[in-house]
Amino acid sequence: MLDARDLRPITEVSYLTTENAWRYRAILRYFYTQHERLRHYLYPEEIFSHLKQNPYFAQYQEEQLQADLKQLSEWKNLIPRQETGRVATIEDFKKKKFRYQCTPYTVEIERMVERLGDLGQSFGGSLEATLFDRLLGALQKFAAELDGKDNAQLNQAWEDVYGYFRKIVENASDYIAYLKSEKVEERMMSEAFLAYKEAFADYIRRFILDLQKTSYNIELVLQQVSPASFQAAAGRLADYQLSIPRMDERLDHSNLSGKYLDQWTSLREWFLGSVGRESELVSLERETTETIRRITRFAQRLGEKRQVMRSRRRDYLYLADWFGRLESIDEAHQLAAVLFGASGVRHLYAETAASDDMYASLWEAEPTVVTVKPSVVGYREKTRPGAIVDLSVQQAATRAEYFKARALEETILAGLVADNRIVVSQLDSQPPFVRKTLLNWIGRCMANAERITKTEAGRKVRLITVSDRQITLDCMDGRITMPDFAFEFLT
Numbered sequence: 001m002l003d004a005r006d007l008r009p010i011t012e013v014s015y016l017t018t019e020n021a022w023r024y025r026a027i028l029r030y031f032y033t034q035h036e037r038l039r040h041y042l043y044p045e046e047i048f049s050h051l052k053q054n055p056y057f058a059q060y061q062e063e064q065l066q067a068d069l070k071q072l073s074e075w076k077n078l079i080p081r082q083e084t085g086r087v088a089t090i091e092d093f094k095k096k097k098f099r100y101q102c103t104p105y106t107v108e109i110e111r112m113v114e115r116l117g118d119l120g121q122s123f124g125g126s127l128e129a130t131l132f133d134r135l136l137g138a139l140q141k142f143a144a145e146l147d148g149k150d151n152a153q154l155n156q157a158w159e160d161v162y163g164y165f166r167k168i169v170e171n172a173s174d175y176i177a178y179l180k181s182e183k184v185e186e187r188m189m190s191e192a193f194l195a196y197k198e199a200f201a202d203y204i205r206r207f208i209l210d211l212q213k214t215s216y217n218i219e220l221v222l223q224q225v226s227p228a229s230f231q232a233a234a235g236r237l238a239d240y241q242l243s244i245p246r247m248d249e250r251l252d253h254s255n256l257s258g259k260y261l262d263q264w265t266s267l268r269e270w271f272l273g274s275v276g277r278e279s280e281l282v283s284l285e286r287e288t289t290e291t292i293r294r295i296t297r298f299a300q301r302l303g304e305k306r307q308v309m310r311s312r313r314r315d316y317l318y319l320a321d322w323f324g325r326l327e328s329i330d331e332a333h334q335l336a337a338v339l340f341g342a343s344g345v346r347h348l349y350a351e352t353a354a355s356d357d358m359y360a361s362l363w364e365a366e367p368t369v370v371t372v373k374p375s376v377v378g379y380r381e382k383t384r385p386g387a388i389v390d391l392s393v394q395q396a397a398t399r400a401e402y403f404k405a406r407a408l409e410e411t412i413l414a415g416l417v418a419d420n421r422i423v424v425s426q427l428d429s430q431p432p433f434v435r436k437t438l439l440n441w442i443g444r445c446m447a448n449a450e451r452i453t454k455t456e457a458g459r460k461v462r463l464i465t466v467s468d469r470q471i472t473l474d475c476m477d478g479r480i481t482m483p484d485f486a487f488e489f490l491t
Contacts (some may be wrong), residue, residue, distance in 0.1 A: 012105040016113070023060075023068055028077060033112035041099045044069060069100060077106045085171040103258070121470050128171060128207075132214040135164040139221045146229050151240040158237060158260070163266050169280075176287050201295050204288050211288075215281055219271050232259035273471060277389060409433055422487040423466065429474040438473075443488060452490070460490040 025437040030050050032043060048065050051057040072078045145154045185445035238256035250310035320341065326332050337343075348370060361468040371377065412434065416422045424438065437456075442452035445463035454460045466484040473480050 014075050040101050043099050067253045136218050151236045153239045201292050208288050230264050420489045424485050425471040432477050435475045462488045
C-alpha cells in the first residue's frame with residue numbers, strides 16, 4: 001500500500017547527478033569514510049585540507065567549499081551545527097562557524113554507491129548450501145521460541161530466520177543471473193572454459209545435493225507452524241519493536257505485525273509454493289540442473305570443435321606407411337575397405353515402424369520389404385480392371401450390430417436411473433462406456449451456464465453437485481476419482 005513517503009521526491013540523492021556532482025561526491029565520500037571511523041563531526045578547514053590534496057581540486061577555493069556545504073545542507077545531506085565552544089570574540093560568534101555531520105540518508109546512499117562500485121557490470125552471488133543449514137537451525141529455534149515468553153529472544157530468532165532467507169534468495173538469484181549473463185555465455189564458448197567446466201559443474205552439483213537434503217526438513221518445520229501461531233508471534237514481535245524507545249518516529253502495531261506476516265508468507269511461498277504456483281525452491285533446483293546441462297553442452301561443443309580442428313597429418317602419415325608395407329593390391333583394397341568403408345555402396349531408404357521401446361535395437365525391428373521397380377523407360381505396372389463388389393449385406397449386418405450395441409448401452413444407462421436421477425457415488429462397477437458417457441455429460445454440462453445438456457437419446461439432464469467430498473467410480477478397466485456429482489433428468 002503506497003503512502004505519501006513512497007511518492008515524495010528524494011532530494012538527498014540530487015548530489016549524484018547534478019552539474020557539480022564531482023565536487024559534492026568528493027565531499028560526502030570524505031564524510032562517509034570519517035563516519036565509518038566514528039568521527040561524526042567535521043570542520044570546513046579539515047575538509048578543505050583533504051580536498052586540496054587531490055589534483056582535481058587544485059583551483060578549489062574556500063568560498064566554493066562554503067557554498068557547496070550550504071547546498072548539501074539544503075539537500076539534507078549534511079546537518080550544520082554552529083560551533084560555540086571555540087569562539088573567542090563576539091565577531092567570531094557573529095561569523096557563525098559551523099561543524100557538519102552527514103545524515104543517515106547520506107550514509108546509506110554512500111554505502112549503496114560503494115557496493116555498486118564493487119559490483120561492477122556483472123552479477124555476484126553464490127550458491128551456498130550452508131545457508132540452508134543455518135536457516136533450518138534458525139527456523140527450529142524460532143519454532144521453539146513460539147511457546148516462550150521472552151519477546152527479545154523471539155525477535156532475535158526471527159531476525160536470524162529472515163536474514164538467512166534474504167541471503168539465500170539474493171545470492172542464488174544473483175548467481176543464476178551471473179551464469180546467464182552475456183559475458184559468461186561468451187566465456188563458455190572459449191577454449192579457456194574447459195579448465196573451469198568441472199569446477200563449475202561440481203560446485204552446482206554439490207549445491208543441489210545439499211539443497212535436497214535440507215529443503216525437506218525446512219518444509220517440514222514451515223508446515224508445523226500454524227497460521228494462528230505465527231499471527232500471535234507477529235503480534236509479539238510488533239510489541240517488542242514498540243518497546244524500544246524512539247524519539248523521532250512512531251510505529252503502528254498493525255503495520256508492524258502486517259509486515260511480519262508478509263515476510264512469513266514470502267518465506268512459506270518460496271519453499272512450499274502457493275495455490276496454482278510451484279515454489280521458488282523447485283524453480284531454483286530446475287535452474288541449477290539446467291545450468292549443469294548448459295555447461296555440459298558448451299563443453300561438448302568445444303570438444304567437438306577441437307576435434308574437428310585437430311591436425312590429422314600424423315594419422316595420414318601413419319596410414320601411408322601402413323599401405324606402403326603391404327605386398328599386394330588386394331591387401332591394400334581390404335585395408336582401405338576397413339579404414340574408409342566399401343566404395344560404390346548403394347544406399348536404400350525404407351520406412352521403419354517406430355517402436356515405443358527407446359532401448360530397442362535395430363536388429364529386433366521387423367524387416368521392411370522394398371519393391372524395386374525396373375528403371376526402364378515407359379514401364380507401367382500391370383493392372384486389372386476391378387469389378388464393383390456389392391457390400392450391402394455386410395453394411396446391413398454392421399449397421400444392425402451397431403444399433404444393437406447402442407440399444408444395449410441405452411438399456412444399461414436406463415437401469416442406472418432411479419427417481420429420475422443417476423447418483424455417481426451409488427453406482428457399482430460399470431463397463432468403460434458408462435464412464436465415458438458420464439464424463440461426456442459432465443463436460444457438456446460444465447460448458448453450459450445452467451449445467452444442462454441433452455443426452456444421445458434426446459433427454460435433458462442437469463449436473464448437480466451433491467457434496468464437497470471426492471468419490472471414486474469403479475469401472476471394469478480401472479477407477480476414477482471425481483467430485484460427488486449426480487445427474488437429474490428433466491424430461
